[in-house]
Amino acid sequence: MGLTFVLDGEGRPVYSVSYAGRPVVLPSRLGFVLSADSSFFTGFVLRGQERRVVDTVWRPVWGEVAAIRDHYEELTVHLERMGRWLDIVFRVFADGVGFRYVFPKQAGLRYFVVGDELTEFRMAGDHKTFWIPGDYDTNEYPYTTSSLSSVDNAALVAASTAIAVRVAPDRYAVQTPLMMKSADGLYLNIHEAALVGYPAMQLHVDHASLTLRASLVPDCVGNKAYLHAPFATPWRTIIVSDKAADILASKMILNLNEPSKLASTDWIHPMKFCGVWWEMQTGKGTWSYSDYPDSVDARGQLIPSGRHSANTANVKRYIDFAAANHLGGVLVEGWNVGWEDWFGNWKENVFDFVTPYPDFDVREVTAYAASKGVAMIMHNETSGSATNYERQMDTAFRFMKGWGYGAVKTGYVGRIIPRGEHHDGQWMAEHYVRVASIAAAYHIMLDAHEPVRPTGLQRTYPNWLACEAARGNEYNAFSDGNAPEHETILPFTRLMGGPMDYTPGIFRLRGYSTVAGRQVHTTLAKQLALYVTLYSPLQMAADLPENYAAHMDAFQFIRDVPVDWDDTKILEAEPGDYVTIARKEKGAANWFLGAITDENARTVDVPLAFLEPGRKYKATIYKDGVGADWKTNPEAYAIETMTVDSKGRLRVQLAPGGGAAVSIRPL
């Protein structure tokens, strides 16, 4: 990696990035518009600079690998403009460059407002780009692949009726992580690391100059951030390689985050789980107990609709299933009162997070789960009312601990309260970190749905296991679905920031919905492969027990696949086309391999050189059956076993929209 930094003739900070002599970021501007100084991007004088080299290794609490090398050269430049100071810190890694702004403690800049951040990334060509619209409130869009100069989100935003809330005022803006590929085969990924106390960065695409310009999510009065020096912004990250696999293997974003702030982490346990959820997504059951909030009897009690999924008996069925199948936890959504009119009213006080519906017996469920050795996972849907959640958060967490819940799934469906704030603005960015931090104080693990997309903060708060913040498998249930290429793009985009609770493992791929024509856009074998290709320490077995019962031979892979790893090998990958990954189970000699393709059939043919030399393994291959096809024959699969070693190769055929999952255990 090459980095240059200069002040131009007018004292404007300018940087550029190259990779093996090839331009990656052409000279691009840096700086701000501040409340205290509207020209905090020009007229700077270089007052000093420092360089250092760091090369250390750290061990994540959980992750894709057991140890991570953090190796970079750092350049800090001290700039002054009319008595006000700005530092810019660059870190150059083998796989990319990160930089952040630091406002040092200074008399002339204490409290100030960021009107705009002017960071630019001027591209060297009209790259092929994998993008979703820049939206202040959601990342739940399908990906578009186009040239940079063709980015225009207007039609996509207008068509995305399945999203609860969307605010995309700039038709030429895109979200990060943004994945690009140059005509000459360079892979580029732009994102940010350590989003703390600052709004999310989206990117405005200037078609003419092929320049990406930082676009911070504003608050309700149009300000971007309220800062108090000393303050360091999140890192702006540029990961580059001529091999797509290197992008997925990069640990740069994690390395740019702070080490764990938690006093202890022995209570953090990655796990698989099942739960009362797909029933509601597919229309079999409901979150709510009654059909309408005014369905009340003479005593004012809600009249049950009879379709409420989170009832004690049904939940015990899931507990039984989890206990029988090596799933650590059970998630129950819709257990607490308020779901009859929880959504879409910009209503501040929806849930109290501690009052169950009459048919959900917390005591009985807790006791039953404990007797079966299954952990219960709490569900706290906020309906976007962060103020209400913050008021009651201590009460909610005390309730969880009182009943032995060690994990919570939060949700932020709908418009944010404080009204006028956005999911991705500074206030909410602070909120998510606050929730993670308070949850940690209670020894509770966190899985946040509908938050800002992650930026590697799982290093700092390792109890923050996963986020949603993208189109998950659920879109196959309640919309026209995710395109077959969707899961080949996610690792290069959304997952660059952190694990996603994608909820894979749907076995009944058609006929599950009350809406005609709906189907999951993968084969069954691809659903298995996702447990490996979409990394998360929290993986749901999302389908219904009865649907798994029909294919327990295939379910064996879900039983076996771990969620924490000692090593990971990105064997081959191309965004939008295919991903093949092998991972070694944490503390064991077993390997698991996942391979997926887009809408095109594909032959995987990869060496098994990652296996321990001289050792024999039994490989169990869960693959697409003959004639399998995501659209016409998704549930056809085949299971075969063979003996393999490090000198061999794995060759397996993937159907259109298909995949393969392989467990490889020492003989």
Added chain:
Amino acid sequence: MGLTFVLDGEGRPVYSVSYAGRPVVLPSRLGFVLSADSSFFTGFVLRGQERRVVDTVWRPVWGEVAAIRDHYEELTVHLERMGRWLDIVFRVFADGVGFRYVFPKQAGLRYFVVGDELTEFRMAGDHKTFWIPGDYDTNEYPYTTSSLSSVDNAALVAASTAIAVRVAPDRYAVQTPLMMKSADGLYLNIHEAALVGYPAMQLHVDHASLTLRASLVPDCVGNKAYLHAPFATPWRTIIVSDKAADILASKMILNLNEPSKLASTDWIHPMKFCGVWWEMQTGKGTWSYSDYPDSVDARGQLIPSGRHSANTANVKRYIDFAAANHLGGVLVEGWNVGWEDWFGNWKENVFDFVTPYPDFDVREVTAYAASKGVAMIMHNETSGSATNYERQMDTAFRFMKGWGYGAVKTGYVGRIIPRGEHHDGQWMAEHYVRVASIAAAYHIMLDAHEPVRPTGLQRTYPNWLACEAARGNEYNAFSDGNAPEHETILPFTRLMGGPMDYTPGIFRLRGYSTVAGRQVHTTLAKQLALYVTLYSPLQMAADLPENYAAHMDAFQFIRDVPVDWDDTKILEAEPGDYVTIARKEKGAANWFLGAITDENARTVDVPLAFLEPGRKYKATIYKDGVGADWKTNPEAYAIETMTVDSKGRLRVQLAPGGGAAVSIRPL
């Protein structure tokens, strides 16, 4: 009182009010612009109406009188417009009319947004009006007396530099309670009662039509209120009489509020208090411990400036003073860390409400106060960051109860967070009630500074003893001061909604400030009279113990005057000119009388017919001394005693800006 209600030819609701045949409110429109229906003010059909008469008596937990008669005729009209329903409820009292809108539970209107409330009050003449600017964030303005058609707040707003935050976008808007007097001698007061879940109503003055139009305080996106039917708005109140004293005696606003929601009230104790406060207002001491937040030593500890008032020794001095002088409580401001940069930065996380400065020993102060039988009053300044306070409120209240504090003074200086919200909008109106309600759950009494002005909610939450929400005595310390007429207007305006923590009792009226030329704009005797004329169950003896020590004969009145009453007689009053009130001590036969005047000298000559016939009393009269004058000789006072009975009169001379205070005890 006369009330008419009609639907006009276009189905628009129209009401009018008369008093003894004289027009008070000419035919005026009612209605709304709603998100669901932008014409929810026309095309209505009358579907039914009901009338009833109510005549009851209730006893407030504390107040100006022991029992309050609630007597009204009620008319409810049921209106329908295209399948949507609106009720309007009118209550006609002897002293005025109140009306509210009720959105009944209905299929066509569940959750909805109020874009505008169109309530009008069309006046019958160009009345003399006592007004402050309509401002979304503050009531801390001096009053202007002008004709209605001359209302224009622009110059006043521009000149009001002493206010921390002001947002007055409509130069023709005024706050309520709005006091008016017609050319033919009718006194009119317009306000609202029971502001719950709704923004405050301000009034836009249309000069040409002499019409006052409701102007609700918006939220950050311009909406006025988010409602969920069934919902009843606050009452709009019109109090009328041809005697100004009747306005002050009216209990209509209290009657329109809901009865107490508290399970018990025996822990609520009106009281006088002193405290570490005037030291800071006058520049003798500071709230902060250090001069600057970066005044830290090598260990990072704040370096004391030596001027921090809330230190243990100084606070014990106030405790001694309270114990020696029948003051029930001591308030300590500036005891907790954060005051070095608490203000003006729109900073969310300022105070934690539980961490004292190093020189304030909570344990020692608590023990000392308990040993002296003095109650400590907690201070929670939020600096407008309501989100921060709500997060920590339980912690703050638990801290108070843990240390035996039974009352809290809250503060909201500065711009509100959630950013974009206003002090007087719906969100904050809900916040203040939430604080009162949670405080009640902890058995804590509340004194809110810088909140929305009160609307009689002390009936519903009798632990909510007082509010500020106007220019208090403090403006004499840090600004050019309150005009001598100020306290003669307050009872007709701000105090119509509820008690004010005005902080009377300043004895050193000149030379107290480090700023040259500052002085309190009253005489000393008038400061005493304010304990009677400005009703509050919480009254501060605001001056320093050493200033009281110089005039302990005058201080005797403050020692004696109670803060809770069995009866009240408004003996004479004219807004802007004078107020004379007599009150009978709760559970005792003692009477206390206060008389104040504006900048003009005045002779009070009132009958003492309120005394028990045939009984002799000793009257101690604290009056302006010979040559007293608020400007040139404010501290001249005289004390005389005489024997009086119900057949006699009290005749006493008030100096310019002067007053008189009288205690009348049975012989």
